Amino acid sequence: MKVIMYHYVRRYNPSLPHFRFLDVENFKKQLDYFAENFGFVSQSEWATWVTTGQMPHQPDKIILTFDDAMSCHYDYVYPELLKRNLWGIFYACSQPYLTGKMLDVHRTHVLCGAFEGRTLVAASEEVVSPDMIPNREREEFTSQTYRNQENYSGVSRFKRMLNYFVDPALKTHILDKIFEHLDYQVDSKGFYVSQENLIEMNNNGMIIGSHSVTHTLLSTLSLDQQRYELEESFRFIESITAQRDRTYCHPYGGTRSYNKDTLSILEQLNTDYAFSVNYRDIDDTDFVSSRQTLPRYDCNLFPHGLAS
Ligand SMILES: [Zn+2]
Missing domain, CATH: 3.20.20.370 (Glycoside hydrolase/deacetylase)
Structure with missing residues (x-):
């Protein structure tokens, strides 16, 4: 099947x-x-x-x-x-x-739909500091995930950062900050x-x-x-x-x-x-x-x- x-x-x-x-x-x-x-x-x-x-x-x-x-x-x-x-x-x-409340994964998709990859990468670099990324195996994650999705340049970097690298406990907070930084709202209803x-x-x-x-x-x-x-x-x-x-x-x-x-x-x-x-x-x-x-x-x- x-x-x-x-x-x-x-x-x-x-x-x-x-x-x-x-x-x-x-x-x-x-x-x-x-x-x-x-x-x-x-x-x-x-x-x-x-x-x-x-x-x-x-x-x-x-x-x-x-x-x-x-x-x-x-x-x-x-x-x-x-x-x-x-x-x-x-x-x-x-x-x-x-x-x-809307899930972080979907808030990420909406951001990627509304903005160009380079804008999102720039916003996340403003908001995310290295101490928010605890995962030592990030190289491995980078090579294994999203391998069959043809993401646009910049977007894949932004998505991997949010979905795989940042401390999961901080993700909602980081997304709140990115929405704020970009002055963007999303209607979850x-x-x-x-x-x-x-x-x-x-x-x-x-x-x-x-x-x-x-x-x-x-x-x-x-x-x-x-x-x-x-x-x-x-x-x-x-x-x-x-x-x-x-x-x-x-x-x-x-x-x-x-x-x-x-x-x-x-x-x-x-x-x-x-x-x-x-x-x-x-x-x-x-x-x-x-x-x-x-x-x-x-x-x-x-x-x-x-x-x-
Ligand atoms: Zn899913």
Whole structure:
């Protein structure tokens, strides 16, 4: 089975001229391509795999997943899936629903959409001092992450700094300072799928999964902090959904996004399955060997999947 990962699927917004997204028309073309070349895993085939490990007869069919529960998933993706009689798995972080605050990862995306990379790098150099970057393995992070995203010059440096290098405890504060420095405000209302709309999507066959509370790199957190991120996000998802699957998706994905503590907490919490990012199909060994780190492909690896 090929599991595909999507983030923003939307239309051009002139107030965010540098924003990276998959255009809705290309998303539709990609669904056509998948339908013609592979077909889609049905919900009952997926339920069979989740409960028994039995693969569909045609093993390379497609499963669609959507990360971060942005409002464009309700506005554009969900109606298109319903129209085609398809289903998807949508991973939501619980913090925006509990506090009304936008997640740092998305405040970063909005900044990158509104400003040029060099402006952001200059602003962050004003605000971030070396003592805010404790990670001694930053060289390794630099070479391993974002390797398949063609970020514009400057933007990749800015994103890596915020997502991988700075002390996670300072990130919100640093972003506040950068917004202040650039004299920029963002309206968080409407950025995410609303709670009522998540419920509606779940009632119409979409699976809603946990994507942690705060979308932090869990591998940088303590055992207790990780347990909070997982337990609290499952509690939220299960308070609004009625579904069989308890499922999780590692924020950022890849082997550096989690550690053995993350995986043992997922097991302790009886998580049915979790997705990471690793460019290969789910094969018949994964039910036993990789239940909490299932592989997914970025949509940009397939025709029509490049960001605008
Ligand atoms: Zn995410």
